[in-house]
Amino acid sequence: MHTIELVKVNTRDVKHRTKHHNNNTKLHTIELVKVNTRDVKHRTKHHNNNTKLHTIELVKVNTRDVKHRTKHHNNNTKLHTIELVKVNTRDVKHRTKHHNNNTKLHTIELVKVNTRDVKHRM
Structure with a gap:
């Protein structure tokens, strides 16, 4: 239970461990993060x-x-x-039994998005 104030994170090496966790897995390069993880709670046994x-x-x-x-x-x-x-992830919920590892649902309150590069892969 740490209160991390300043984090420079390079998550380009983020790897998801299992075959079941292919949904919505993202490799983020987060440059500036102020994280309060005092409320970190593990919800279920799974x-x-x-x-x-x-x-x-x-x-x-x-x-x-x-x-x-x-x-x-x-x-x-x-x-x-x-x-x-500006992300409030206090409402993080895990959807399925198969996606237990590192799956997050974010409630993003303030987002400035440049979606000029948005592409649908269909």
């Missing part, structure tokens, strides 16, 4: 692996390298260049 509820206040995200891994998830996949994001 979601014990590295699941965190973060309150991220300031995030500069470069998601130009976002890649979706499988053929089955072509619908509504977008490549966003998100410049400023």
